Amino acid sequence: MIPNLKKGYLLLAILVFSGFGYSSLAQVTKIRGRITDSETKEPLPFVNIAFKGTTIGTTSDFDGQYFLETRTPSDSLHISFVGYKEQAFIIQKESFQTLNVELKPEAFDLEEIIVTPGENPAHILLRKIIAKKEDNNPSRFDSYQYESYTKMEMDLNNIKDDFKNKKIMRPFQFVFNYMDTSVITGKAYLPVFITESLSDYYFQKKPKMEREVIKASQMSGIKDNASLAQFTGKLHQNVNIYDNFIDLFNMGFVSPIADGGLRYYKYYLTDSAYRDGNWCYHMSYKPKRKQEPTFVGDFWVADTTFAIQNMQMRIAKDVNLNWVKDLVSNNEYQKLNDSTWFLKKQNLFVDFMISEKDSTKQMGFFGRKTISYKNVILNQPLKEEVIKLDNNVIVEETALTQSKTYWDNARPFTLSERESNIYSMVDSIQNVPLYRNIIDVIQTFVTGYYVKGKFEYGPYYKLYSFNEIEGNRFMFGGRTSNEFSTKIMFNGHLAYGDKDNKLKYGLGFLYMINKLPRETFGVQYKHDIQQLGKSPNAFTEGNILSSLLKRNPNNKLTMVNQLETHYEKEWSQGFSNTLKFRYRDITPTEYVPFKAPDVSEGIPVSGITSSEIELRTRFTRNERVIMGEFERVHLGGPFPIFNLYLTMGMKNVFGSNHEYQKIDLSIEHTVELPPLGNLYFLLSAGKLFGKVPYPLLHLHEGNETYAFDPYAFNMMNYYEFTSDQYVSLFVEHHFNGLILNRIPLFRKLNWRTVVSGKGLIGSLSDKNNGSLPNTQAKMIFPDGLSDVSKPYFEASVGIENIFKFIRIDAMWRLNHLEDNPYQDFENFGIRAMFQFTF
Template identity: 55%
Template sequence: MRNVFKIFAVLAFVCAANNSFGQITKIRGKVVDSSTNEPIPYVNVSFKGTTVGTITSESGDFFIETRTAGDSLTVSFVGYAPKQIKIRKGAYQELKVELDPESIELAGVIVKPGESQSTRIIRNIIKNKDKNNPSKLSYYCKSYNKVQVDLNNIDDDVKKRKVFNQFKFIWNYVDTNAITGKTYLPIFITESLSDYYYQSSPKLEKEIIRATKISGVNNESVAQFTGKVYQNINIYDNYINIFDQGLVSPIANAGMVYYKYMLVDSTFIGNRWCYQISFKPKRKMEPTFTGDFWVNDSTWAIVKVQMRLADMVNLNFVNDMVASAEFTPLNDTLWFPKQMMLFVDFNLTDKTTGFFGSKTTSYDNVVINPTYPEEVVSMPSNVQVQEGALNQEKDYWEKSRPFELTDKEQGIYTMVDSIQQVPMYKTFIDIINMFINYYYVVGYVEIGPYYKTYSFNEIEGNRFRVSGRTSNKFSKKWMVSAFAAYGDKDDRFKWGVSSLHMINKNPREAFNIEYKSDIEQLGQSPNALTEDNILTSFLRRNPNNKLTLVKEFSTYYQKEWFTGLSNKLTLNHRIVYPTVFIPFNPVDGSDPLKSITTSTITLNTRWIKNESFVAGEFERVSLGSDWPEINLNITKGFKGVLGSDVDFWKLHLNYYHKFNINPFGYARLIVDAGKIFGSIPYPLLQLHEGNETYAFDRYAFNMMNYYEFASDQYASLYLEHHFQGFFLNRFPLIRRLKWREVVTGKFLIGSINSENKNNLVFPDGLGDVSKPYMEFSAGVENIFKVFRVDALWRTTHLDNPNIEPFGIRVGLQIIF
């Protein structure tokens, strides 16, 4: 993952070089009444002779940032004398504008500010949304995308930090942001030029990236995210989903429930008569915006919009956010986006150093209802990076960009590459990489993960482990991993070694071979903290004496056929050994088994539509999808093969779906079912996932013990709902904490046939779940922005030994 990590690491040590390119004019100001000094809201501020402008907020503030500025601003509002103000093009400036009240007669006024007019306009916009919504069209276009990241709040204290001593020259490129008034340093930039194909029904979305530039990174898997597919904000949607928050669009069907509207102006834009509407939220802390838009009076299509995140919205680490869009007419009835912009200020507080993220998308050469080439329709993934896209020449970019880059924007590419050669930067990268990826890189080797170096448990006592893997410097095709561990109580060494060969990265194709001899907790969820994690040692609720020694050889071949569909074929030979606490005693009273051996082959089929990844050389991180994920496992056990003791079949189906239920937050649904055919001992049954720690585990039954329930046929249902503060935001004192409600419910039912019950004697406490198991929880997340606390109730099987009907679990999570 080191190439992926580079993107984020660059955010601390890069800057811009000095070249002569276009400049951006930035104006930040306030409009007040000259006689009372009171701020004036909803004042029109625009460049003379253009439609480039904005209106003031309720506090009289405004900002404008544009590449196409005039030499003066026009400031006007009903009841005040208009004023023109000279400005400096290509520079940042702050203004205080004083308007003089005047008495005027408004003979022949066509429209007047007022609630009734604005309500009529909003109803017409909503009525015509479907025909004006670009996502309801089928089209082709060329798109340009630019993403930039800036380090903000650059003051003298920041400049004096020793960590920047070798980079003092970067402070020559500090600038000021017009939206926030904060100083910032441009540190990262990426651009892309694409052919984009979209079909509304049946849904088709394909993008071919013809050219892309990423400062400091030359990674095709990262390049795919520079295009349009992963950057979609549509004002015509009822809810704009950003950072798991469903923000209410100002033209949502239920917009009048959330917003107050005011008609503030009307004029021609081009040859189209348009109205200007301002909007603001009716209540505090609801997921809404403030801002204004222009709408055409014949089509009721949005012509321009600028919206800013409302104050006190329950979002973490987002101090400010502004989105804007400009549309252009394609014909008499159809408007299409011309340019869209998103700006986010990521900060813990208004004063701390943080980051700006900005994204600009421009559209050109739009064709409605095109013929889609077969080679585009049959693309295996939604995004394809054309060969050579990362290596386009300077002349190509200068001819293809819709606008010139500023000197600082252009200079970032050169400076990032230069800074990365500084030894201090490389040391910084290695240290941060260790904390993020849990490995420390030493040449051809990565040592870690460090959180497994020491742990303790009832079986091993103090466990000491050393482990590592080869780095990308060793190979970008092969990765060898190994570990060795020792427990001072059982006086036994454990070890393991594996080798991963990456045949192809996209679509993914890989081969792995592995052997290990180590202890395991059977019946533990895949999401749980492993038993050799130091945190597990401290978070256990009960001393864990249920660990089992396992010797296992496995190899797999993984093939991704296209984005969303993959298969994985696994061969496995596994020997499980008994312990004093987990004995293998036959029901018929014969001698205890010394081990249980299985030889199996498993075929996994995984399907999830429109999934996206950020990938390194070997590992990749899923960014999820709006579609459900389905996994089907078919396992066959072969008796007599390499000493295998059992012959069986096992089917397992898992369904996972995360989906929005705006305005009530979002939910996760997990359905799990399986069946085993054949006679097998209890360690090979489905040992249902318990949790004997204080850590909340989404994929386990948190009030269930290990070895409490087993099945050879089973079904489970898990539903988790995050209300995102929908209820707590209504309480004036509590809402300032930005806590969020979360509730869960888990249900399990299963059975064990008589043959499997009469194979080995079950350990004390292990039984079937023919009577359904249920547990529920209610919790609060976003405590200090990182903690989650759940109160859980177990409602069935309350007579089982050593169980708790009620418990508290905690979780650590970083969420927006």
């Protein structure tokens, strides 16, 4: 189970910002406003705004808007623009203020000039930047290492007086003393979470290797949680503006200096000046078309080396991106020698919106992050002890217990009083009884379990369901909570059907031998109904949704007695083995009969008993994983996931009478193809050696509900196809709005197209083919079950992002369309699912 909802939400927040960061500069000098022409009232872009006596400045955007914030004390703001009178304004230190400025045109006589056509100088400069990208790209180094400091903050914004005055908020009135105002949006916000980490990062190109050692980590409201600390460092935040596409929230945004940048952006050369001793050019850019994944912003580029010195990017206003109202990023680079530039600071600010309604009236969230770099070492061999580290991310034993003095010395800047107080504020919130009650309700809804002391009751979605075998099914179950133990978890359930009048039950435990790297041992026994031939993603038996969304009678269930033990060992991050012993006693029903062959219609068989050992090997690299006290959720990564299953069925073990061997292999991966979207594929193959009854063959994954199942053949029924050797391929392409964004009537809906195709081919040896006349198989196939020597195909076209979380697919079964009196299948169908994506 995930440790608790609070930690789960905070981890989600951390993962959301696994891109790169924007600093939360909190109680500093903050100024925002708009620059316009005093006569025409038109906005003025590219106006220079800077704090007097500092090198901290910016330029107004294409709407004349600007924002600035600094920790460096300054008492005045200087504004200048060619053709207008310069102005200076007195400002208040360490406060937020709005300063709208009207610039007065400067009157002067111009001599006659001759204008001749020529190429936009910004285009000339851009081509030079692109030509030197390989020389300036950090990925060109054979190796590098540095120390990084990362800070993230989450804030609740748009808090109105009527919300503060609600009765439910009375116990929390003290938190509103921590309110602040965003310089970027002008919205008031309340900090609710802050996390900091200090780490040493190592990179090697050949063979490619990344390691991060987190030396210090702290989070508001969470103590001593190394599984969360692993996500607070730098390793999960690889973003490089020198790449052609920048991955933000699973969408490939076109970099402003992409090789094909001129196809997506308009560029403007606006200024040149000395910056930190280097002659630099200033360029601004904006998208050519609406709703494409692009930015608007500006950058400074150094002369001669044409390396980016500073780049600011803000997502275009109409980008098809869910839940995000605004996003601003900044990348600042430092010069290490005459020709080498490297990151100095990366920043991210995100304005999340909960509703599509007026974002100025609805509450939402800010996310802020800053990453600072120092002690950069290039092209030096990594130490042997670093290379030998077992995991990509190592959290040192002392990382979670560093002192205040350590943190004060480690930070590249001093936290403001408001930032520092977030830690104590969150602790105070957690002590309010009403807060704990609200968390309990939400946690029950999200996890399915109601936590009460040392026990968790649930899952609630299995309390009642119905099917043709059991009639009305009632279930009560639960598991021990983390309050009981974080080393061992017991679980169990009881169920009863009013049609078959039979009691079902299950009992088991999971023991955590070690968390990092993961090592577990567990035992699980069940006497309950099962749906053989369903995918691992399908609704579990007893789920009320499987009853409500069925498209055929739910009668192909089988009673199974199953005992399973397992030992899991993670050798290194992404590489693990799981050894299982599985005993099963499968009992037939009137809908799923077991019959041995004879000269007539077969001899009824009372059941099938099997005992098998299974060894699973799982391998991938640089994968992100959410880890709770007992459970873990794999989030994938940049490399394919390989799974190999070796299974041996043993005769005369606990009454088993079948001897066989199986091998199954799968490769799963999502390939990013910006700007065309992303392509997911799952390639599987398997072979069984031996003679077995059909329930022990590979029953191919059907789906008899109206819910879309990514891991099943959605137009195939249960018990329709089986094989003892097979190859299958699932392919799905998400266009991320590429098509519908170009259709005026659909553009504002932010819908996205998705297409998929699934194929399967397999065969059955004669000794296992129970559909043959005078078969030599151990068991006759039930009516409607056959081999798949003739390939099976299905395809779909769908629309996702309907209301942001609904996907609907139109699906076609492409072959095996012949009438089958024993299989009620569809040639065309509609399937739907809930999915939450950005």
